[in-house]
Ligand SMILES: NC(=O)C1=CN([C@@H]2O[C@H](COP(=O)(O)OP(=O)(O)OC[C@H]3O[C@@H](n4cnc5c(N)ncnc54)[C@H](OP(=O)(O)O)[C@@H]3O)[C@@H](O)[C@H]2O)C=CC1
């Protein structure tokens with residue numbers, strides 16, 4: 117794509133020296149450049165606190181792109197992009213810093229003809245959101261009278277409903293709702309965008325997508341990595357705020373929502389909010405019964421010994437922060453009444469995987485069931501990552517003289533073929549911010565209702581002084597998570613357990 121005035125902008129990345137910028141944002145910008153999608157009239161200012169020059173910064177992000185981009189390094193393309201990336205040093209609370217930043221922005225506007233358009237990307241810890249937005253407002257840097265000014269807020273948006281409401285109010289004082297992009301990078305993943313298509317563009321799925329045919333739904337996201345160097349942040353967040361409040365509930369809403377009246381942003385968001393409003397209210401009794409929290413201890417990941425969470429950098433040796441959570445809840449509406457939704461996410465588990473498993477109800481126990489006893493259930497698995505696709509398990513007769521019935525599978529993997537290279541979530545999302553499309557970002561009421569659900573859990577954990585369940589690194593969480601399903605005569609479908617079997 118060549119110059120497009122609407123996309124032209126300067127992107128200011130607050131937190132330009134941070135992990136997210138190095139691992140995701142700069143590589144995503146490079147990928148957009150590589151594909152020719154980035155506008156010509158474009159520049160980046162990375163804001164950090166550390167002392168360094170633009171030249172040093174460019175050398176550092178060159179290494180990050182080499183490590184994390186999905187494309188090989190093309191030195192010519194990199195040169196074109198990196199020449200427009202600048203480092204600006206300031207503390208977020210420093211007024212002089214914003215004055216200098218604003219001058220610099222005006223200078224780049226002239227140099228690159230960026231029209232005064234700005235993306236302010238807050239790749240910073242949640243505690244800094246309010247300070248930065250407040251200062252942008254104070255220094256009239258959010259003023260969009262002659263150009264567009266958009267702000268991207270990373271997650272978690274607040275640490276509970278109250279702080280999220282306060283933060284939202286502060287952001288609204290500076291930016292109009294249409295210019296606020298609350299990012300949840302899971303929404304940028306290919307398969308999340310595909311869930312609606314799978315559901316609403318296939319005649320054989322939608323009619324059975326309800327409590328008459330579905331027995332339960334399992335939404336799991338497991339990681340092999342531990343907390344890495346993010347102990348300071350993670351100690352305050354835990355898996356509940358880090359993953360459930362945002363990514364896991366987004367997966368749930370897309371799975372459970374009603375068909376929107378059309379494909380416009382607000383119509384889709386309206387339906388997602390209805391799901392969040394229908395979530396079962398978790399009373400303290402239900403939290404104690406249906407929510408399991410765990411913390412990884414030492415163990416082995418891919419044969420390599422790894423420390424427990426309490427031994428990690430910037431983690432308290434008696435920390436009670438959960439690195440794993442499993443829960444059961446219901447979407448209390450006409451479609452889903454009686455169908456349990458099981459959610460599970462954790463770090464230091466045996467595989468990196470995000471999947472939605474739809475387990476169908478058994479058929480009446482006559483015919484084959486009478487003859488051959490229990491059969492495997494029909495499963496539809498929406499594979500979000502690392503493989504992207506759909507997996508269907510059904511029963512068939514084993515070929516030969518016997519009448520044995522076995523589960524067989526149809527597996528559609530859209531990123532398994534050579535040459536297939538799905539865009540990274542951040543690529544799609546950064547591009548959407550530049551072109552002003554907020555469909556894949558969360559509206560305020562989605563955030564609000566997610567916090568209502570999560571606060572009920574956090575409140576009980578806060579009040580309770582119980583020990584957290586431990587699990588060995590490299591295992592599928594504490595035994596209580598298995599017991600949660602075993603009580604319902606069900607089991608988790610772990611990655612690797614639902615896969616091709618030889619018949
Ligand atoms: N990392 C990840 O994988 C993901 C992160 N996120 C979210 O992204 C956000 C950023 O996370 P992450 O990159 O891991 O965080 P880091 O701790 O790695 O980076 C924080 C950044 O903020 C800067 N900073 C902090 N305080 C100040 C200050 N007072 N003045 C100026 N600069 C300051 C740091 O600058 P300096 O180092 O120079 O002091 C650094 O650039 C968080 O909201 C997180 O939840 C979301 C999804 C994934």
Ligand SMILES: O=C1O[C@H](COP(=O)(O)O)[C@@H](O)[C@H](O)[C@H]1O
Pocket residue numbers: 339358359
């Ligand atoms: O937002 C976050 O997501 C990552 C997991 O993202 P994925 O795209 O690799 O599945 C998680 O590691 C991190 O703790 C959390 O902040």
